[in-house]
Amino acid sequence: MTKIARRGLGRLGLAAGAAATLGGGAARAQTPTTLKVIWMGWPDNQVNPLMEWFEKRNPSIKLAVEKIPFNQIFQTIEVRLQARNADPDIFICDSPLTASYGARGHLMDLTPHLDASRFAKSALAASTYDGKLASAPFGSSMQVMFYNKALFKEAGVAPPPADVAQRWTWEKTVEAARKLTDAAKGQWGYAFEQSERPYQLLPLGQSLGGVALSPDGFKATGFIDSPAFVEAYTWMQRLYTDWKVSPQGQFDPNIPVEMFGNGKIAMLVAGTFSVATLQQRFPNLDFGVAPIPYFEKGKPVTPTGAWHFAINPRTRNQAQTLTFLNDFMTEELHSLWFKLRPYPPVLKSIWDSEKATFDTDMWRIVRHELDNTALPRPATPGFREYEDLVRVALRDIQTGADVKTALSGAAQRIDREMQKYR
Amino acid sequence: MTPAPAGRLVLGALRYAAMVVVAAVLLLPIWWILVSAVRPGSEIFRYASDVGWRTLVPEQLTLEHVRTMLGSDMPRAVFNSMVVSLTTVAAGTMINAAAGFAFAVFAFPFKRALFAFVLLTFMMPFEAIVIPLYTLIRTLDWTNTYAALIVPDLANGLVVFLFRQFFLGIPREIYEAARVDGASWWTIFLRLTMPLSGPTIATAALMQFIHQWDAFFWPLVAASTPELIVVQVAIARNITLEQANWGGLFASASTAILLAMIPFLLLQRYFIRTVTASPDK
Known part of the structure; x- marks a missing residue:
């Protein structure tokens, strides 16, 4: 343990030395805020591009992403939230769990920050708890x-x-x-x-x-x-x-x-x-x-119902988490996400911007079902x-x-x- | 009445046949995991529902999954799990043996109550203590460090119990003679009792090694950064609800099984001896 800590200190020292040698430019730059994000353990090539896209857009924010395997993700999130502190800032949320987290005070109210008219009806229903938008829809399912x-x-x-x-x-x-x-x-x-x-x-x-x-x-x-x-x-x-x-x-x-x-x-x-x-x-x-x-x-x-994400109301980085929310709700990011992992989109505009992709039997059926027959879990x-x-x-x-x-x-x-x- | 030689032969053959069947039932699933690691992805489940010789003998061999595994986070996970398991074994054995020695040899207030408490710790389901444990680790600012993975597993009630039972079996006269000769308790513990405890140390080491090698839930809660990924987490990352990389799963599971077998093969002689030995021998 001591050895590791020492090695870490050594690395810090080296970094500081390098910064000083380079004329202090890097040293003067503001330390980026790190947001702790718990995400589903999807393959790296379906997660990393989203996070890199965000970090590139926001050089002052770093994302520490923990990709948890599906089998233990709910238990892991449960322990972390029950500790009732600021960790994590953002976490992935299976849509039917919105009410469960909401009832126990684990969700920031996103109503003032989301434009409800942009989302598919079923996604909106799954993200609503107690009349408020409590989780941000990220991908639907069918x-x-x-x-x-x-x-x-x-x-x-x-x-x-x-x-x-x-x-x-x-x-x-x-x-x-x-x-x-x-x-x-x-x-x-x-x-x-x-x-x-x-x-x-x-x-x-x-x-x-x-x-x-x-x-x-x-x-x-x-x-x-x-x-x-x-x-x-x-x-x-x-x-x-x-x-x-x-x-x-x-x-x-x-x-x-x-x-x-x-x-x-x-x-x-x-x-x-x-x-x-x-x-x-x-x-x-x-x-x-x-x-x-x-x-x-x-x-x-x-x-239907799928993956949403939520913000921990105890976060100490509220401004940065809201930047994450806004950026992760842009059409550009949802379009990228759909290409990486084709869940039925929750943003209505993606259905129009990706028209050619959706011109198949499967997507025609999916669209019909989402509009007419889909029922979220209780x-x-x-x-x-x-x-x-x-x-x-x-x-x-x-x-x-x-x-x-x-x-x-x-x-x-x-x-x-x-x-x-x- | 002793059976005739021919009867004995038949009985012997039947017994061996029964043992072969039991061994096959136990070993074939592991064999299937191992061969699935070296067969093409599309072939893994082709013969899984109509079990026959082709289920167990691959038509084609490939190292594709092993190569992919070597390029993934599995090597890092093996390194981390080795560091965590071996450190736990080294430090844990000393701590638990010392505690077992104290319970076996010394008289001190509340000894029985404290020992009952030690027994309680290994009967308590981990899920019951995970939230306070996580809060404690966070307060110490140990999340995402090796300390978070190692320290909570150093003291192990079952291992303390094992050592205590063994030390109780050593005649008190030996300690008294050593004390008369001027040996300190530390000297007695380190130079007299520990060298006698080979089989118990082997058993304790294996138990702690396997416990850490199989750790899954706690590492996810307390140290889930990519740098600290452990073996079971790396294996599980091959599978999600909607998608499975079966080849990667079987290649990494095979690696984990084969590596975990090494300490067992090295220490199995001692392990069996401790399990069969009674404390008052």
């Missing part, structure tokens, strides 16, 4: 159904159309999936990318008219265990246990995408981002896209607990648990957890 053209041809099944007006029903999807499943070849007809996550699976119950949580955000009993969700998840369970068209136990969202790329899954409902993975990793794969199906007696509902201060408990129930249901019992058990536990936020 899912579509990918299908393997060769497997459809081989099975003699007509593929699902890309036209949202001719969207398949879940009933029709299962019918096709049964024809496309070949147990001997380890080939499955259909799979969910996130087969245990409320993000992807709440829309099943919502498609049948279910409401995932009470409007005040504190009660799950009578909502997540209502007849609509019981019916939807009974259907989902049959994919694994009865029709056997979906691979059981693939809870890591990256694995179904790999299996689809390898021709082991014929239809996969997955995030738009998977398109880049599929194109880069499986250049010979011939796949098409279609909108997410819906239940015959229900209506189409799709998932806004509640207890979202983390809600998500964790629903995930456990969904895992159990997939592996054969009684649907009503699993959902009611989860609902009761959620209600108990919510008490502390009332």
